[in-house]
Amino acid sequence: MAAFDYFQSNGVTDENLILELQNDFSEKRLLLVDGKTITPEKQRLLNSLEDASNGIRAIFAVDMLNEGWDVLNLYDIVRLYDTRDANGGKPGKTTMQEAQLIGRGARYMPFRDPSDDSLPIDKRKYDCDVANPCRVVEKLHYHSAHNPRYIQELRNALVQTGIIAEHYEQINLFMKDDFKKSRLYTKGIVFVNERKKMAELEDDGTLGKSILDKVFTVKMPTGKMATGIIFGDNASAEELTCLTVPQFDFLRIGSHVVRSAMSRFSTYNYDALHELYPSLKSCAEFVASDNYLAKLQVKVIGKYASLAEYGQADKLYIAKELLRQLEPLLRTRGKTYRGTKTFLPLPFNKQFRDNIILKVNVSGGEKEFGRSQKNPANIDYTLDLFEKDWYAYNDNFGTSEEKALVKYIDGIMPKLKEKYDEIYLVRNEKDVCIYSFDEGGAFEPDYILFLRIKGDDAKYDNLQIFIEPKGNQLLLKDKWKEKFLLQIQQMADVHWITKADSFNVWGLPFYNEEREAAFNTDFKESVIDFGALKTKNKAWKILKENSISPSDRFTRFLPLYSIQAACGYFDEYEEPEAEGWVDVSSLPFTPNREMFVVHAKGNSMLPKIKDGDLCVFERYHGGSREGEIVLSQVNEYYEEYGGKYTIKKFHSEKTVNEEGVEVHSKIELQPLNKDGFQTIEIPEVNEAKIATIGILKYIIR
Incomplete structure (x- = not known):
């Protein structure tokens, strides 16, 4: 019926539909293939069935079942012969081959989900979501023209090979009427982040620091090695000598040579480059700007010690070789994703x-x-969730770990109700997807706990907590998800506040029934003691340097500096004496020598950072700072830190100057706490008076 509704709403008449079907299945759109005598042209058509330009709609296949033939957009298989080789109810060889063909055709879904482009293109997505309209493009129909009994034999083969389950059951989940009257349902919000390409998130108007810092080595084809192999020690000194041109700026090759080399690669046309670098204005800028190719460092190994001794053909070779080495780095940038730190309602x-x-x-x-x-x-999991006012849906049909989590929440509910005005646990059946900060991995946490409590200042604190139950067999495989959950509280930037409400988005460690005691400790500290968490710091052990082995420094422990010492260190490059060393080995990030810890002071960054928090920063070397919390050295005096230092959120606005170069028109260092704290505005003319020392990576509390 859905198809006919579509035809009617789009003005497709019966006559038009008949004509379209006649055209789609005309002789020129049919293909006869024989596994023993397939021609190259037919092979090409078979291998390109998913291409938009491929017009084949039906394939008559003879002896193709053994060919390992995968068709991604296969929807109907019609059996035109009567052979049956089942024996005693057991599927025969032919039946098993046809079951495998169905398996190959049914396991793919070669289309992108129109509402969620993070879902994989080449996998089935809707097997458990019966109501999803996209299920229609994952259905495969098998027709037996003359032998209906064969269908049952084939089904037995599909069950035997594990392609289909022996028994499916349809389950109806629905939100309870009382919940649909709640404030959360009628007026509430849920916060999610987005997945964006690294090229978009880190578009700072440069090629990228890691690439700009790289020295590219080009080895000229001199014939030295071949001569040495043939003549050995008798090779001439001239043939065996390899000279090096000291590293130089790539543009010294000549802009016309670079442009000529770029024309050999599709990667370096403007459309492809602009997709990787949205701020890029032209190919000319890509070649001539110090922020892109011009200042790339090149070292040439060959017959000469001076670039001037090489001819134009050699220079073209050097340019092509450097661009060839650069190409995979650009492709990686184009294919790399990150989850945004901004969570939107x-x-x-x-x-x-x-x-x-x-x-x-x-x-x-x-x-x-x-x-x-x-x-x-x-029976230990038994719970009638329809009677529980805190559970949004009518029931839970999940795994043992999911049932154990819900039972745990029920057990701790009296303590939650003592503290919170609203409590709702909501099962997430692929309705909410979030993306990891590190690699943009899509993650649909099984549960979200929504809590609301009236704070001291008459505002309501709203907590949204992602919770993921996890069985023992998946704890290691899905470790990245747990790391992401623990990063959310530290790194999520919630862009929403009202006169009556503030919002917090958190994640908790995995819930595992065997490790419930550890989960309970985290749950109590984060959720039950939420009010105390806002105002009280957890004691954190700080050790003296002489008690830390050198191998543990910057691997398990990070140095704690005063802000003045940290800024002085990275300004003068002289390492100060650390006040102590902080154990960070249990925290969800990997330490390195660029990281350090400082004590935050004051209340300008509440609620994210409070007075006395230990803040982990990573030294800033360049790149986008937009939306990051930064440690900066500025031209004004701030009492919080007893000097020209501050921790604030970075925001900038850009414009294009008369030379066509994108520059900052304004830089702002913004407090998160707007109550009595002002934004520091730095105009373009004073941009040199701000130094970004580090980017916030973690808050230890």
Whole structure:
């Protein structure tokens, strides 16, 4: 019916539909292939069936079942012969081959999800989401023209090979009516971040610091090695001598030579470059600007010790070789994603579905999956969630770990109700997706806990906490997800505040039933003791340098400096004496020699950073600072730090000057706490009077 509704709404008449079908399945759009005598042209058509330019709509295949033939957009298989080789109810060889063909055709879904481009293109996505309209493009139909009994034999083969489950069950999840009357459902919001290409997030108008700092080595084809192999010790000194041109700026090759070399690569046309570097104005800028190719450092090894001794053909070779070495670095930049640190609000009732239809395999290995928590396999998990006012949906059909988590929340509910005005645990059935800060990995946490409490200043604090139950077999594989959850509280930037509400977005360590005691400790410190967390620092052990082995420095421990010492260190490059060393080995980041710790002072960065917090910074070498919290040295005196230093959020605005170069028109160092704290505005003319010392990486509390 959905198809006919589509035809009607788009004005497709029956006559037009008939004509289109006749054209789609005309003889020129049909292909006959024989596994023993397939021609190169037919092979090309078979290998390009997913291309938009490929018009083949139906394939008559003879003896193609053994060819390992994968078709990504296969929707119908029609069996035109009567052979049956089942024996005693067991599938025969032909039946098993056809089952494998179905498996190859059905396991792919070669289209991008129109509402979530983070989902993989080449995998099925909607097996458990019966109500999703995109399921239609994942359905495969098998037709047996003359032998309907064969369908049952084929189904047995599909079950035997594990392609389909022996028994599926349809489950209906729905939000309870009382919950749909709640403030969270009617007016509440849920915070999520976005996934963006690194090229977009780190577009600072340069090629990128890691590339600009690199020295490219080009070895000229001199014939020295071949001569040495042939003549050995008898080779002439001239042939065996290899000279080096000291590193020089790439543009010394000549801009016309560089442009000529660029024309040999599709990577270096303007459209491709602009996708990688959105601020780039032209190919001419890419060649001539010090921020791009002009100042790249090149070292040439060959017959001469001076660049001037090489001819134009040699210089073209040098340019092409450098661009060849640079190309994979640019491709990596284009394919690398990051999750944004900014979490933006979405209406709760638009993001979460009221009704969800799930199709689950109840014969799988997880005996709890697909069973109601009201009647679980393990009676210890028994809970009637329809009667629990804090649970949004009518039931829980999840795994044993998911049921154990819900049981844990039920057990700690009395303490939660003593503290919070609103408490709701919401099951996330792929309605909310967040993206890791490190690599942009898509993650759909199983549960989100929403809490609301009235604060001391008459405002409400709203907590949104991502929780992921995890079985033992997945703890190591999904470690990146736990790292991301722990980073959220430190790094998430929540762009939303009202006169009546403030918002906090957190993640907790994995919940694992065997490790419930450790989870309970974290839950108590973060959630039950939330008020104390806002005003009280956790004691953190700081050790003296002589008690730290050299191998542990910058690997397990980071130095603690005063802000004045830290700024002086990175200004003068003379290492100051550390006040102590802080153990960071248990924290969700990898220490390095560029990192250091300082004590935050004052309240200008509340609620993220409070007075006395230990802040981990990484030395700033260049690149985008937009939206980052930075340690800066400025031209004004700040009482908080007893000098010209401050910790603030960085914001800049850019414009293009008369020479066509993008420059800062304004820089702002913004406090997060607007109550009595002012933004530091630095005009373009005073840009040199600000020095960014480091970028905030973690807050230890």
